[in-house]
Each structure stands twice: as structure tokens, then as C-alpha cells.
Amino acid sequence: MKNKILSFLFSLALSISLNAYSSEVTITGNSTGFKTGELVIMAKKTHTVQIENNKFKITIPLKSSPQKMQLYAPRLKRFIEFYAENGIMHAEVYKKGFLKKTHITGSASQGIMNEFKDAIKTENTEKFYTLLSQNINTLPGVDYLIMYKRSLTIDKVRELYSMINEPLKENAKDIKAYLDTYHIEAMEKGNKAFDFKWRQGEQTRNLSDFKGKYVLLNFTATACKPCWKAYEGMNELEALHGNNLKVISFHVDNDNVREAWYRIAKQKNIDFKCTSLWEVDQKKNVLEVYKINVLPTFMLLDKNGIIVDRWAGRLNPQKILSQIK
Secondary structure, three states, X not given: OHHHHHHHHHHHXXXXXXXXXXXXXXXXXXXXXXXXXXXXXXXXXXXEOOEEOOEEEEEEEOOOOOEEEEEEXXXXXXXXXEEEOOEEEEEEEEOOOHHHHOEEEOOHHHHHHHXXXXXXXXXXXXXXXXXXXXXXXXXXXXXXXXXXXXXXXXXXXXXXXXXXXXXXXXXXXXXXXXXXXXXOOOOOOOOEOOOOEEEEOOEEEEHHHHOOOEEEXXXXXXXOHHHHOOHHHHHHHHHHHOOOEXXXXXXXXXXXXXXXXXXXXHHOOOOOOOEEEOOEOOHHHHHHHHOOOOOOXXXXXXXXXXXXXXXXXXXXXXXXXXXXX
């Protein structure tokens, strides 16, 4: 009897495992203005949408349900996020008015997202806050709390975060970082730079270790095209002024894309010799404190760690050199 029960439980577990593994979403849709090759769906892989007679049907395996995906129009350089779940979904896609007119339905999570969008579009603040409270234990609820946390009081954010169940807390790390660092002074010109530490080989270093030198702090990402234009200039700055200037590049990416960064650097013939930070302690907290919303972002710290300049966009060596004394 015991063996039969164990056999049944094993078969049930295997069945659940196989069903989870084979989970997929099928998206049917109508397209106005797009041809095959002009629309892709970005999930764990990129899937080209095949369009015939203005209609399409595409099936994509799911790694989780719900799973956030992007409907991307490369020529327009625009994308729409949506939440895919096991089953069938539908999309009405328009090339003209892509962002405003395209509508995706068919999953419970996407339905919640559409309600949030409607509340924002109609500027219905009361409905938006009600939706947050009602859906805080859904992936869209957590995502919208992350996006709009600064429009709420800190007490309200803390209350909503406390309502999130443990399985979703992993997706709410940005909220925890916001709550943990809310009391810290803004990283603006004239304020002291927030100290943080990172692992470099076998060593642990701190930003404050470079007191006595100017520090150029660059926040960058692998997928940020403008960021790649700054690396050679930063190399030159430190090579020529290294006795007075330390250049540090802070990668906002997760460490799992480090190999991809080096592969792209090799393709671009970039040999970046300055300090690159990947393994930063409490990385999300640091990014929250520094309020990094645009990439690349640069900060110039004086010899005492005071922020003397902050800007987003291109590297400006002359501007930097004029402030180094």
C-alpha cells in the first residue's frame, strides 16, 4: 500500500512537472500596417511574428506563468509590455498609433494591467490606488507599485509592501531598496556621495578608499548603446590624469550578463582598463540612493567625496578636466 501511494505521488509530481515545463501561450491577432519581420515578441528568446493577410498566430513556451514579455516593433523602436499566461491571448496591433491603439487581452494578469492603464489614462487616482491595494499580490500590482512608489507616501508604500506574499517578495526588491534608503540624502550636486562596497577579485573595496583623488563615477549597462561610446574616453582620462582622477564604471546589469558585455567589447575592439563594478553589495539599494533613471549617468566627486557635478548623456572630458584642481 505504501509503495502504491509513493508511486502515485511520484507520478503526480512528474505530471505537474511536465505540465509546467510544457506550459505555453498562443497569441492570435490582427495587424494593421505591419508585415512579417516588422514585429517580434521578446520573451526569453526573440520570436518573429509571421503575418499573413493581416493576421498572425504564434505559440511561445513559458518559463513561468505569468511571464512578462514585450511586443517590439524594431523599425519604430517602440515596445509594449504584456503579461503572458498559459492558454490563448489576443492582440489588436496597429502600426500607426502603435503605443496608444494596440490592445492585448486574454490573461488574468494582462486584464489587471489593462485596468491600471485605463486608470492612468483617465487620471482616475482613486481607482489606481484601489487597484494597487486589491492587486498587490499579483505581478502587475508589484510592478505598478515599483513604477509609482514616489507618488505615494512612504507609509503607504510600507503598508503595501507588508501585504506582499513571500513568493512575490523576490519581484519587489526595488520596493525594499526604496524603503531601506528613503532616509538617505539625495545624491545631488553639493552632497556627500553615498559610500558603498564591491568585490574585486579576492578584495573588497569601498568608494571611500579613493578619498584624496577625484572620482568619475559612470553608471552604465550592456544594452545601453550610448554607454559604449564613453569607454575609450574614460580610458584616456585615467591614463592621462590617473594620479589625480579615479574612473569607476558601475554596471547596473545583473552579474549574469558580464560575459555578454566582454563579448560585445571584444567585437567593438574596446579594451576597458578602468575599474568595472559588477559584484556590488546591496546593488539595488545603491541604485535607489543614486536615483539612476537615465543611462549613462556620470558623477564627478571631489577629493573629499562631495558630488561636484552630475549629468546624463555623453562623456565630456573637457568639462571634467576644468573641474579637477
